[in-house]
Amino acid sequence: MSSASVDTERAGATLHLRIGGSWDLEAGIPTLDSFAAELGKGPTDRVALVGDDLGAWDSSLLTYLVRLDALCAQSQLEVDRSGLPEGVRRLLALAEAVPERSGARGDAVDEPLLARIGPATLTSRDAGREMIAFVGEATLSFGRLFTGSARFRRSDLLVFIQQAGAEALPIVTLISFLVGLILAFVGAVQLQQFGASIYVADLVGIAMVREMGAMMTGIVMAGRTGAAYAAQLGSMKVTQEIDALRTMGIAPLDFLVLPRMIALAIMMPLLCLYADVVGILGGAAVGIGMLDLSPTAYYLQTNAAVTVGHLVGGIFKASVYGVLIALAGCLRGMQSGNSSSAVGEATTNAVVTSIVAIIVACGIFAVLFYVLGI
Amino acid sequence: MGEAHITVRNLTMAYGSFVLMRDLDFTVDRGDVFIIMGGSGCGKSTLLRHLIGLIQPAKGEIWYGDHNFTAAEPEEREAMLRRFGVLYQSGALWSSMTLAENIGLPLGEFTDLSPKEIREVASLKLALVGLKGFEDYFPSQISGGMQKRAGLARAMALDPEVLFFDEPSAGLDPISSHLLDQLILELRDSLGATVVVVTHELASIFAIGSNSVFLDPGTKTMIASGPPRELLAHHDDPRVQEFLRRGEKG
Secondary structure, three states: OOEOEEEEEEEOOEEEEEEEEEOOHHHOOOOOHHHHHHHOOOOOOEEEEEOOOEOOOOHHHHHHHHHHHHHHHHOOOEEEEEEOOHHHHHHHHHHHHOOOOOOOOOOOOOOOHHHHHHHHHHHHHHHHHHHHHHHHHHHHHHHHHHHOOOOOOHHHHHHHHHHHOHHHHHHHHHHHHHHHHHHHHHHHHHHHHHOOHHHHHHHHHHHHHHHHHHHHHHHHHHHHHHHHHHHHHHHHHHOOHHHHHHHOOOOHHHHHHHHHHHHHHHHHHHHHHHHHHHHHHHHHHHHHHOOOOOHHHHHHHHHHHOOHHHHHHHHHHHHHHHHHHHHHHHHHHHHOOOOHHHHHHHHHHHHHHHHHHHHHHHHHHHHHHHHHOO | OOOEEEEEEEEEEEEOOEEEEEEEEEEEEOOOEEEEEOOOOOOHHHHHHHHOOOOOOOEEEEEEOOEEOOOOOHHHHHHHHOOEEEEOOOOOOOOOOOHHHHHHHHHHHHOOOOHHHHHHHHHHHHHHOOOOOOOOOOHHHOOHHHHHHHHHHHHOOOOOOEEEEEOOOOOOOHHHHHHHHHHHHHHHHHHOOEEEEEOOOHHHHHHHOOEEEEEEOOOOEEEEEOOHHHHHHHOOOHHHHHHHHHHHHO
């Protein structure tokens, strides 16, 4: 069968449009140019569609006819479809059967700057309130834990501890070792100039134990566990599992958020301690392998540089970071919308919120520790 | 007897060593509205997933016309898949895309239409299912029934030869369900498409079904086939009668 064709034939004020050939979406949709040109040639008050030579057809024909209808409506022309195959007429009738719902097509309004700033400010205020309310509820939930009235499954807690602890070891090992290695390299280049290579041990030891162990573990856990929490809770929201808990009188915060917070609060200090050791080993690899320091000298130097205060401070920070990551992950998960893309957004927001919270907390701790002389 | 469009030969469906259904043999004629029916969990949706190639049969073959779908090479299989339209139980619209984008995606992938033309075709498809003007809505902004209709518009995007419906009435009120049934019939009549519907809704079965197969989880095979009203009137198996008579009693 030949390709789609449209021929015009004038009979007085009636324009006959002969639609023929095979109409296929893959071959494209013919334009209305020739029809519009023909309209301009003389007075027309009626367009008669003739489909005697029509072969196979699909949506390309229907789309063409919809366009034609629109053009004829503009020119106030009567369209006679009786010459078209029944299937085409029925589908066109079906497309016109339900009128467009008024207001369905939202008009794009270009709002002035102030009109956009206002709602954005109110949204930010509401988000802030929501965050504070969530932190408050989480605190109350912790209170219920200590009074023994918080309801959650102990088996869930153990699973979360395993996920946030043992299962995180490989990535924490890799990142911490590399951070220790990088710190040592950066230090070695400078310190070697003064013949003070041994102080690489001090640099790596103090940096890892005091700051980097806790912070890098926090960032890894934000991307790994915080994101997972947001995705889990977001998916549960989509499938109405959280609603089901609420209707049974079980507080979702106790049942879902509390065990996750406890798991991270317990595991983060341990992971941080582990990251400190692995980071120091990473530094030692550079010190011993590249700077020709003896293992004993490196150990003794590290031991002398790192104090219990550094260690306790770092572990305390890690605990706080753990709670922040759990709070951010769970908050974003609980705030998630009811679609798969909303879960994706919640996951991204959880990671961003966690990392921002960790960096801000790190800054606050730096000032606080300086003031307290730790 | 019409021209055979889909032929299922000696089909066995299994998950690993667990056989769900065996020895399924039936033919769907071109232009039929074919119902796959049976109680919950009998394997209706699994059969549909076999028919659309999401699961490979443990044994047996599925033919579309004179093409063996089961043994088709990847390229031939892809070309055959393009002639299918599927409406999933939940609508399965892509939530990050507007309705027009949902419908436009397959058009953009498999035709050379310009973005403007794709938009026009998408608008037409939405108008066919009564959603004119909703092109720029996201799935989350419309009701469940509208999502179903938008899913149908997407299923029709490439003017399929076969339309598959998985529980089209699920989650719909009786009026919406009835309207969807009418729409299915209208599309079958005007497009000349073959329609395969998985359902256990008796109202739909009798309203739209021109032929059917009844799956029985007990014997793990089909125990009846034929037009639903004929099965109701003449089939003597008590399981078929019990299933089909619920509607009369209720």
